[in-house]
Amino acid sequence: MKEFYYLLIVSFLLSVNLYGQTDGRFRDYPVRNVGPVMQGARIVDVDVNPKNSYEFYIAFASGGLYKTINNGNSFEPVFDNQGSLTIGDIALVPSDPQIIYVGTGENNSSRSSYAGDGIYKSSNSGETWVNIGLENTQHIGRIIVHPNNPDIVWVAAMGGLYSDNTERGVYMTTDAGANWNKVLYLDDKTGAIDLVIHPKNPEILYASMWQRKRYAWDFEGNGEGSGIYKSVDGGRTWELIMNGIHDDEYTGRIGLDISASNPEIVYATLDYQKETKEKKELENSEGLKFTEFKDMSVKEFLELSNDALDKFLDENGFPKRYNAVNVKKEVKTGLYKPEALANYFGDSNEALFNTNVSGLIVYKSVNGGDSWERTHEFDLDGVYYTYGYYFGEIRVSPADENEIYITGVPLIKSTDGGQTFQRTDTIGNVHSDHHSMWIDPDNPDHIILGNDGGLYISYDRGATWDHRNNMSVGQFYTVNVDMEEPYNIYGGLQDNGTLVGSSKTVPAVRGEWERLFGGDGMYVSADPRNSDIVYVGFQFGNYFRLDREANKSTYITPSHNIGDDKLRFNWRTPVLMSSHNPDILYIGSQKVHRSLNQGDSWDEISDDLTKGSKEGNVPFGTITEIVESPFQFGKLYVGTDDGNAWKYTLQNGWEKINNGLPNDLWVSSIHPSVHEKEVVYLSLTGYRNDDFTTHVYKSDDSGASWTSIASNITDEPVNVIYEDLKSPELLYLGTDKGTYLSTNAGENWEKFHAIPNVASYDMVIHPREQELVIGTHGRSVFVTDLKPIQKIVSDDFKDKSLIVYDIESVRFNEHWGEKRYPYLEANFSSIKLEYFIKEASKGALVIKVKNEEGDIIKTFEVKEADAGFGSVTWNGKTDTNDSFVQKGKYEVEYQYGKEKVTENLEVK
Secondary structure (H helix, E strand, O other): OHHHHHHHHHHHHHHHHHHOOOOOOOOOOOOEEEEOOOOOOOEEEEEEOOOOOOOEEEEEOOOEEEEEOOOOOOOEEOOOOOOOOOEEEEEEEOOEEEEEEEEEOOOOOOOOOOOOOOEEEEOOOOOOOEEOOOOOOOOEEEEEEOOOOOOOEEEEEOOOOOOOOOOOEEEEEOOOOOOOEEEEOOEOOEEEEEEEEOOOOOOOEEEEEEEOEEOOOOEEOOOOOOEEEEEOOOOOOOEEOOOOOOOOOOEEEEEEEEOOOOOOOEEEEEEEEEEEEEEOOOOOOOOOOHHHHOOOOHHHHHOOOHHHHHHHHHHOOOOOOOOHHHHHHHHHOOOOOOHHHHOOOOOOOHHHEEEEEEEEEEEEEOOOOOOOEEOOOOOOOOOOOOOHHHOOOEEEOOOOOOOEEEEOOOEEEEOOOOOOOEEOOOOOOOOOOEEEEEEOOOOOOOEEEEEOOEEEEEOOOOOOOEEEOOOOOOEEEEEEEOOOOOOEEEEEEOOOOEEEEEOOOOOOOHHHEEEEEOOOEEEEEEEOOEEEEEEEEEOOOEEEEEEOOOOEEEEOOOOOOOOOOOOOOOOOOOEEEOOOOOOOEEEEOOOEEEEOOOOOOOEEOOOOOOOOOOOOOOOOOOEEEEEEOOOOOOOEEEEEOOOOEEEEEOOOEEEEOOOOOOOOOEEEEEEEOOOOOOOEEEEEEOHHHOOOOOEEEEEOOOOOOOEEOOOOOOOOOEEEEEEOOOOOOOEEEEEOOEEEEEOOOOOOOEEOOOOOOOOEEEEEEEOOOOEEEEEEEOOOEEEEEOHHHHHHHOHHHOOOOEEEOOOOOEOOOOOOOOOOOOOOOOOOOOEEEEEEEOOOOOOOEEEEEEOOOOOEEEEEEEOOOOOEEEEEEEOOEOOOOOOEOOOEEEEEEEEEOOEEEEEEEEEO
8 A cells, every 4th residue: 555655646746746737937827729629639539427428528639638517518628737638548437437547648559649658547527636557558548447346447558659668468457556467468569459348247358459560651550469368357367369360460450349238249340451462454545554664665765656645744643844845855865764754653563553451350259259250241441441550449339239330531330240331420521530439328329429520429320410529629730820910820730631710719719710721731831921822731741822812722842853763751741931032932852942933843952861761651761840040041950850950051052960969860840049140949859769858959059069958858759949039048848748938048947837738739929919829739729928928038127026017908887896687797897917926935915006196995915925927806896995996097016025016007
């Protein structure tokens, strides 16, 4: 028991000192969320109170845990201040649903699936939480709680996504997490992804193991370690049960479910990744085909009809600069061979074949897993595609052993035990990519579904769906702003395209955000001269110039020359509009490309700046960041995914600036100072190596040397660093676990506590409004006014320990304190009296409001005022005669210790 109480104390201290809202000078600093709420986000689990189906919880992949008590009409976040807001699974205790277990670390294995920090427990429906261990398991696949004993819990732990580690397998506790035993372990590459328990005999459990590993350039989603295991002694020992199932190196993720009406029936979905190749039948067409150029001689090529060659080039999407005349000229001069046309879009040998993987296969056992049979004779194409790592749940109707649902890109359903399937997500504008499902055990017509677009509820077994979309949980990759009044915010989101919305948006008002473009939204920039011209794109470098007024889009991504290596574009390909001339654009592949005419044409201004490509199924050896000096046109800083950093000037060309930086880490951001010409900031992330060290640096000599400014942040990969536009001492930092600021140029960092501990992915400061716009990967967009913070470090207030802020004037209302109708709230003013205490002396802060005659009409006392930002809200009621403040001018005096400061207030 001593170990358990020690664990509780440590967990509490961590939650208070590092992650909670009980410390820090900026714990109360105002930050507003501006949405959007229109797009939903990836839900990985749904769990419902078995005693009240109107109360349920939904877990987001990177946005935390939300609770509803009114069947989804409204939700409240209940997990925001914990160490990790990325979730893999949640479990309510069947015998006492006030007890909740949360497993952190997303259970999918996408390129943005963040690692967690173990298992959390709440005993009061999410009001408070304690971390109960398994901190190094990184990703939790499933949690099962004993139906009669809440202290017995089984956990399927996936382990590291980007590394080999031994903290994988099935864990079990019999004392509510005080101690954990690893009861099923294979090796350091194979983790547990799913668990199910027999509905009538809790001694029987089934587990699926999954061998998988992601690299920055590849994903291996299958292996011989993958398989299904069964325990008949309450999870203490396990036996492999794959009789009748494909069981070899191509076996990938496996999902499980057991029939409540007939527990001998168990279903399994298997992602089988073996490739099959079939020779393509060439179409009966007179047109040229890619494969014809593979062995074509120069003489044969030059004899081709110009019309036929032009038709081939046009129909197959070659850049418009190529036509029959100039291509023949280049072949004739030996610039490249005819085979280069065959290989322009890829390997010409591959073009001869149709390549497929089996993907989803459904198996059924009617004898508790002793043997299995495939349920369908046909291939289930188009459910997983090649993305089996992203899906894997199967659910059996509690009333019918033959009615099953499978989550994939579409949601499919079978009513005959898997022999035939049909889609059941077509009515209700349902988003694709489904991850989680709950079926009401008392009413199988009632289903709750979670996918990449949020939450859906059906009351007719999935025939129609209602979208409960009222949470700010967008997964932003980038944010930007324009110069309209009020200004607009632009951003690219995972699986939800590119959106634009007013900076004054209230999240409850959905209509104030507009969809600009589709795909996985990435970088976006509006022309400062005309915000109807917007540059926007989606994953892997596909960018367009939009003319919103003309409703026209133009594809602007540069292409490689015939005979050259294909261009490699990062998932989050950087596009930069020059601050010196908005007609000039830069885009990064493995090279830097520059356009002088809004993307109509491009010039390569660099060679390959990476360490070269790596073979895999994800482009690697790509540019991740391009920025330009605000002082000097054409002075660029560039970073790559394999750890290279470069500086470019028109005078000196390209210079490598890696000196003093760690090797081989992803350059996540570069930020040249707006105050000093030679100062530049840079961050690296080891996320794709399962390296969670904080890497953030400053250079005083344009990158010739670097100094770490990570200071008091230790284990949070950094996504972005940004310097204040008014003060070089103010820096802002976005990490995988939150948003920070420094008031002393990075000597130490303090947290923006009003922003949840969610990945902060991108940020920008609006130059006119001096507001910081923060794009988070899980909780949409936050905005905060920087002017009060800038005042803290300004020369006028450097020696002050008490700073007070302008008080907004208010309009007098003779009906203050009155109720218009008996059932309404009384009408009051709301006068904000804001202040900042640099260092606390634990004394009282006294605020006095004086009229023009110098009489004190209202006094406030903040006892033991702590350091940091604070405010008092005054409803306008005075201390005299139960009256309200009248029209006129007032003086507000703040006194803290010996220091006294005054501000003016006007009631108009």
